[in-house]
Amino acid sequence: MSDLNLKKGTSAKSAYNLRPNFSDIVERHTLAVMVENEPGVLARVIGLFAGRGYNIESLTVAEVDHEGKLSRITIVTTGTPQVIEQIKAQLGRIVTVHDVHDLTVEGPSVERELAMFKVAGDGDKRVEALRLADIFRANVVDSTLKNFVFEITGAPEKIDAFADLMRPLGLVEVARTGVAALSRGI
Amino acid sequence: MTRQMTGAEMVVQALIDQGVDTVFGYPGGAVLPIYDAIFQQNHIKHVLVRHEQGAVHAAEGYARSTGKPGVCLVTSGPGATNAVTGLTDALLDSIPIIVLTGQVPTFMIGSDAFQEADTVGITRPCTKHNWLVKETNALASVLHEAFHVATSGRPGPVLVDIPKDVQFASGNYNAPQPSTSHYQPTVKGDITSITELVEAMEKAERPLFYTGGGVINSGPAASQLLRELVAATNFPITSTLMGLGAYPASGDNWLGMLGMHGLYEANMAMHGCDLMINIGARFDDRITGVISEFSPNSTKAHIDIDPSSINKVIRVDIPIVGDVGHVLEDLMKVWKSRGRKTNSAAVANWWSQIKEWQAIECLKFTQQGKVIKPQYALSRLEALTKNHDRYITTEVGQHQMWAAQYLGFEDPNRWMTSGGLGTMGYGFPASIGVQMGHPESLVINVAGEASWLMNMQELGTAMQYNLPVKQFILNNERLGMVRQWQELLHGERYSSSWSESLPDFVKLAEAFGAKGILCSDPDDLDEAIMEMLNHDGPVLFDCLVEKHENCFPMIPSGKAHNEMLLGDADTQGAIDAKGSVLV
Ligand SMILES: Cc1cc2nc3c(=O)[nH]c(=O)nc-3n(C[C@H](O)[C@H](O)[C@H](O)COP(=O)(O)OP(=O)(O)OC[C@H]3O[C@@H](n4cnc5c(N)ncnc54)[C@H](O)[C@@H]3O)c2cc1C
Ligand SMILES: Cc1ncc(C[n+]2csc(CCOP(=O)(O)OP(=O)(O)O)c2C)c(N)n1
Numbered sequence: 001m002s003d004l005n006l007k008k009g010t011s012a013k014s015a016y017n018l019r020p021n022f023s024d025i026v027e028r029h030t031l032a033v034m035v036e037n038e039p040g041v042l043a044r045v046i047g048l049f050a051g052r053g054y055n056i057e058s059l060t061v062a063e064v065d066h067e068g069k070l071s072r073i074t075i076v077t078t079g080t081p082q083v084i085e086q087i088k089a090q091l092g093r094i095v096t097v098h099d100v101h102d103l104t105v106e107g108p109s110v111e112r113e114l115a116m117f118k119v120a121g122d123g124d125k126r127v128e129a130l131r132l133a134d135i136f137r138a139n140v141v142d143s144t145l146k147n148f149v150f151e152i153t154g155a156p157e158k159i160d161a162f163a164d165l166m167r168p169l170g171l172v173e174v175a176r177t178g179v180a181a182l183s184r185g186i
Numbered sequence: 187m188t189r190q191m192t193g194a195e196m197v198v199q200a201l202i203d204q205g206v207d208t209v210f211g212y213p214g215g216a217v218l219p220i221y222d223a224i225f226q227q228n229h230i231k232h233v234l235v236r237h238e239q240g241a242v243h244a245a246e247g248y249a250r251s252t253g254k255p256g257v258c259l260v261t262s263g264p265g266a267t268n269a270v271t272g273l274t275d276a277l278l279d280s281i282p283i284i285v286l287t288g289q290v291p292t293f294m295i296g297s298d299a300f301q302e303a304d305t306v307g308i309t310r311p312c313t314k315h316n317w318l319v320k321e322t323n324a325l326a327s328v329l330h331e332a333f334h335v336a337t338s339g340r341p342g343p344v345l346v347d348i349p350k351d352v353q354f355a356s357g358n359y360n361a362p363q364p365s366t367s368h369y370q371p372t373v374k375g376d377i378t379s380i381t382e383l384v385e386a387m388e389k390a391e392r393p394l395f396y397t398g399g400g401v402i403n404s405g406p407a408a409s410q411l412l413r414e415l416v417a418a419t420n421f422p423i424t425s426t427l428m429g430l431g432a433y434p435a436s437g438d439n440w441l442g443m444l445g446m447h448g449l450y451e452a453n454m455a456m457h458g459c460d461l462m463i464n465i466g467a468r469f470d471d472r473i474t475g476v477i478s479e480f481s482p483n484s485t486k487a488h489i490d491i492d493p494s495s496i497n498k499v500i501r502v503d504i505p506i507v508g509d510v511g512h513v514l515e516d517l518m519k520v521w522k523s524r525g526r527k528t529n530s531a532a533v534a535n536w537w538s539q540i541k542e543w544q545a546i547e548c549l550k551f552t553q554q555g556k557v558i559k560p561q562y563a564l565s566r567l568e569a570l571t572k573n574h575d576r577y578i579t580t581e582v583g584q585h586q587m588w589a590a591q592y593l594g595f596e597d598p599n600r601w602m603t604s605g606g607l608g609t610m611g612y613g614f615p616a617s618i619g620v621q622m623g624h625p626e627s628l629v630i631n632v633a634g635e636a637s638w639l640m641n642m643q644e645l646g647t648a649m650q651y652n653l654p655v656k657q658f659i660l661n662n663e664r665l666g667m668v669r670q671w672q673e674l675l676h677g678e679r680y681s682s683s684w685s686e687s688l689p690d691f692v693k694l695a696e697a698f699g700a701k702g703i704l705c706s707d708p709d710d711l712d713e714a715i716m717e718m719l720n721h722d723g724p725v726l727f728d729c730l731v732e733k734h735e736n737c738f739p740m741i742p743s744g745k746a747h748n749e750m751l752l753g754d755a756d757t758q759g760a761i762d763a764k765g766s767v768l769v
Contacts, residue, residue, distance in 0.1 A: 036368065039318070040306060040307075040310065040318075043307070043310060044310060047310055047311055051311050082497065082501070085497055086494065086497070089492075089493045089494035089496070089498075092493060092494070093492065093493075093494050095314065095315040095335055095369050096315070096368075098368055
């Protein structure tokens, strides 16, 4: 049979032209998913990530519109651009999902997380913990003679940094809410 | 208009209002009120299956062959869990079905009550959507929404779980209204992208239509438009297993099915085309083979109603999100308005290349000696039934692939097969569902003996409702497809792929009061098939065939389209270690 003398096909414009070639580099994206506040909706979203093997770095959910019965789920995920596209498309397929926003590509956004740290210690360590908390604008929300509970709000990196500093000073327990995020401007 | 009635009555009323005429089901404690309501009316016919899996496959067969959604009714706990395989099957093949399950009363949920199962939890990943209805007043709107979701956009299975107290209680019933829910998928394609595709079509030298189940899902009008488009452009067309019949097998531009067991010319054309126009197909791994070598030199356009199908497996250049029918209509308009151009000289060259590939005659076989070749059995079945008003279902395995290769489908909705999940045991109950939808037509299930045994209890259903379904069993006494892979991949070590102690199928048929026919001699085959066709009732046709026949062509796992195996001589060392980990 004859050999085909094939030319390389031309790749015209496409809706996904933003990324003419999907790279293999893993990116971190923050997604805001507006969902109908029905029983099971969170299970649908989490089940999708588990079932299809996507990563969840952080996930927060709460009702944001009582009248309209809408909740906002903020998910921080990682994946190659093709996987991120697929995650958004798969989220969009869920019947009770109203909107999926990729805050990472839709322009500037702000991310905040709230965390609480229990730090136990005495003497210099106790003083140092208080001093660093002040620098990080963490509030003391509870204190006993042996420990403090700090509350801190900020971008996840700031909270990580604070955790690193508290560890040698007697960090006992951490509770973090996960990321809430909003796009900037309107 | 709002009316007062019980939840159970609402179920029946909603089904009637949604135009349902047939329900496939199996009763139990948690659905007794609904069965009571069904007993007291004459609009809806209930078909008592013999296993809930059968009910769901029957509903799938009914849905695929009529274009209407299929409906099932099963009880809580084991009734619901038995439906899971069927739901998953319908999800992967995009079949619209509505499964209603009974549930323990709301006040007992969570207490490990008798026959309690977390049905919505279990079925969440295998339905398009599901609901647990906790109030009778919410029931009517959920039921109507269930039909809307199952049938709009990319169709699929939905499930409504109804606790028994909700069935007994009274509440307000509202007739269906056009859905106002948030779920309203886009059907119109973006006209800029459509125009871009038209431009590519005008220039293409080696264009190819690659069509799939989405054309069938879109409805008969979409198939009609596809035929017009193919005729007007003279482009070649191939289809997936799920799309057979959208373009007629007798059509001039038909290359046959593509994929792992697709035709040589279809796969070579996929590999060599410079413009691939995917219409309602999802780049399944049975189609693409090894992704890095998939159609390396083509511009790819993809028309699909589900954005998640686009760029999932294969990156495409021209994505068009929309319904096939709507998009093709616009595509035709744009193409015509720009002067109906194609690069006809180049396309003619392309055709001469394709003709060379076709000349290989990859499906050729010779029937010799006293043992029936499965390909021969299907060729005779085709010759003797193609002029009938005919519907074909299949089980899963080699016979399924041979049916796709050797039977010709002239119209959509005539071919029902389990493609995505590959569910052995699908075909027999599906044939029952098809026959319910088309009482006067010839319905044949092309089966392997192993698959057929998986839902053989449904012979009782066929008998009870007088459904003259023909079970055409290609009996190789082997799990043939498994055996073939063991031969090619596992050093001919046939581990558990041989069915010992098969039943005498003729006696088995007779035990249910059906007709059994045994045929083992090629010379008797035509007469035996005629006997099957002439019998007015269910027939079990036990066709003893060559035991070690392999299904070719075959693209071995981990290989590209142009590395197809055409026959046994090609198989030595064909699959390497990398390929053998793939399924
Ligand atoms: C043993 C075995 C062997 C197999 N070998 C082969 C083989 O050789 N060749 C082969 O082709 N298949 C084969 N299959 C089947 C295969 O596994 C897939 O099921 C099949 O290829 C998928 O077909 P499809 O791409 O048409 O998609 P479908 O599953 O039919 O999906 C339809 C696509 O169309 C979209 N769609 C739905 N409705 C619409 C609409 N209205 N408008 C626009 N888009 C719509 C959907 O979103 C989806 O993307 C085999 C199966 C088995 C069990
Ligand atoms: C429920 C289920 N179990 C297992 C399989 C794996 N499987 C695929 S084909 C096949 C053999 C089918 O044998 P048969 O029905 O006799 O058909 P043949 O291949 O011999 O034509 C098996 C076991 C499957 N597809 N479905």
